[in-house]
Amino acid sequence: MTELPQQESSDAAESGSELLEEVLREFAELDSAAEPLRVELVTSEILGEWWEAGDDLAAELIEFAEVAPEPERLVAPLAALRALAPTEEQREAAGFALDKLGLGEPDWARSLNQVTVGECWRTADVYGDETSVLCVFGEGESAHGLLVSIGYALFGGWADEAVIVESPAEVIAEMQGQAAESGNLVTCERITPGRAHQLLADAFVGTELQTEPEVTDDYVRFRALAMARTRALPEPEPADPPRVLSTEEQAEAIDAFFLATPEVEDTEAARVCALRLIEFGLEHDPRDPLRVGPDKLASFVDLVDDGAIELTDEQDEALERVLPAWARWGAVRDGLPEDAVEPLLEAVEDRIYERTLETESTLDAYLDGAEDLDEAGAADVLERRQFAIPSVYTEIADEEVELDPSDPEQRRLLVIGEHPDFQESLAEDDLDEEAFLRLAAHTTVVDQLWDDEPPEVWQTAQRLLARGLHRADVLAQLAGVLEERLETGEGDSLEFDLDDYLRALDELG
Missing domain, CATH: 1.10.150 (DNA polymerase; domain 1)
Structure with missing residues (x-):
């Protein structure tokens, strides 16, 4: 008997039109004489929210300009996208849409990302694992810096943090002090803007190539502006080619x-x-x-x-x-x-x-309840349970978690983690009866394997494995046999005829 999982309600997400309306309101608050940097920061934060949510609302906003009932409200965001949208295609499309509107632009529109390039500095650990790049833009009291942290442990190097700093001279002093205090473990050097461009551009590519990069909140907030400032640097210097080892x-x-x-x-x-x-x-x-x-x-x-x-x-x-x-x-x-x-x-x-x-x-988790077995018996238990649950790690709601497979509820989450279709249905409160039965069958089979009750489930799994079937196929066949025999009992419970189930298992493999 297996209890039906309870469906959880989820809040409806804001529609694209509501988000666009919010953006239009934010830009309406920026008057024509606003400081360009302020406009850039507002735009970058909006683009960061879209990027983090996985929504391409920039393209939607540009398309909306064609039919907007109040086109004058689109001028400011289109002008901002023309300079700060992350892709060249979107920047060109925003400029084209703005030209078609034929309306006057804010005073700040042509000043976005029009900055003078100052000093560029780099710190790096002696191992080559991490580096930080600081680029200064502007002069005097109006100068600001872009500081980007890059890791080289994976993906050929990628940026995980980017921030706009108000006092770049202070940051440079801190970088130099860090290197001086580290002995031989950290270096600090001034680099050419072209070298900085190459380092930053490559790092941003490394981040963008990842499906779900682990970046800081500041990276999300300043990502678009950081990429724009990188484009303002001189042409990147050639990078060393990959080293090919035969x-x-x-x-x-x-x-x-x-x-x-x-x-x-x-x-x-x-x-x-x-x-x-x-x-x-x-x-x-x-x-x-x-x-x-x-x-x-x-x-x-x-x-x-x-x-x-x-x-x-x-x-x-x-x-x-x-x-x-x-x-x-x-x-x-x-x-x-x-x-x-x-x-x-x-x-x-x-x-x-x-x-x-x-x-x-x-x-310890996999051998829970098997402490008194000899070495051979413990090995058998471990083999069976690791077949049922091969990892204590899974991804739930886009977050990796470590769970205890000896706990039935956490074991159920590990099963769900292997089936994104279950996750999506549960999250959307849209798990229909067929999906309920599939989920119940899968979790029950895993429980049976974990407890070795009935033992015929593991015996059948071993026969199928011996035939060359992969684990996923074996579990699918076992769950399919059980699902065909599940019947609704009292309340939310599911029941099945054990003898019929065992006969069907015997016919497999």
Whole structure:
């Protein structure tokens, strides 16, 4: 018997027309003599809200200009979009729509993003994991700066924070002070505006390529203005091309690693770990794939733990020996300062220790109630339950969460997390009877596998796996058999005939 999940009501989202009306009101509050920077900040915040919500309301606003009953209200936002819309296509479309209206523009319209370029500075950690770029615009008391934080642990580098600062001279002093106080761990240098353009443009591309980048609230707020200021910089200097490593060069690097680190046993599993590190570098750090840094190596471990980088159990065990040695070998090869090597190794050891704790905690959840079993019995329980729930992590409402599979309610959420169609229906309060039955069947089958009750469910799953079916297909077949036999009982409960269910399972596989 399975209880029907309760549907939750959700508030209706604001319609596009309501949001557009709100935008028109905000621009109506900006008089013609408003400071251009104020207009830019208002526009950037609006565009940031749209970007975060995944709505392309800029295009809708431009189209609305064709039929707007009060076209004069569209002049200000179109003028702002002409300068600050993130894509060239939208900027051109906004300008074209504005020209078609043929109405007078605010005084600030032609001054947006028309700025003089001043000094550009860059700080970077010695490992190459992080950098901050500051560009100064304007002069004297009216000068302001764009400060962008860039990480190079993933995606070839991407921006996670951007902010407009009022006192760039103070920020420059802070950057210089940070470098001076760090010893050899942080550098600070003045760079050309062209170099700054290249760094920022590449970083913004890295962010935009991600489906759901983890960025700060300031990045969302200042994103459009930061991109506009980047376009105001001189042409970007050419960037170093990606470093391509042939299969032979990768093998040579692995040979050199084991030759330099005799304390690591040269096994096939250890070599696969080294190869995965190189492949990770080629994908996520293409200009310097063999570079080592605390953030970069931690990101590698994260991807292993998430299953994005696949290792066998033997290879995973070897990783704990390979990773610190790889860090030390890379530090020597890259000529890192001596006082930078120890913090790097400590960070790697800390990440491995955290991983051990996470693994032990996860195992405790999977072996809940099986503490008295011998090693072979515990292994069987672990295999069955990890088939039912392969990960304690899932994404609910666009947020990654860690849950306890031994808790029935949290286990249900882990099942829902594997089925976006269930999530969407639940969130929209639109789970029909057919979807209810599917959800009930899936959660019940997972519960049966977890508890091994009835044991025929796991026996059937093993037969199907032996035939070469993938986990998702096996679960789909098991849930399908149960769903066909579910009947409504008292209240919101669902019931099924156990004998009939077991006969149907026996016929599978």
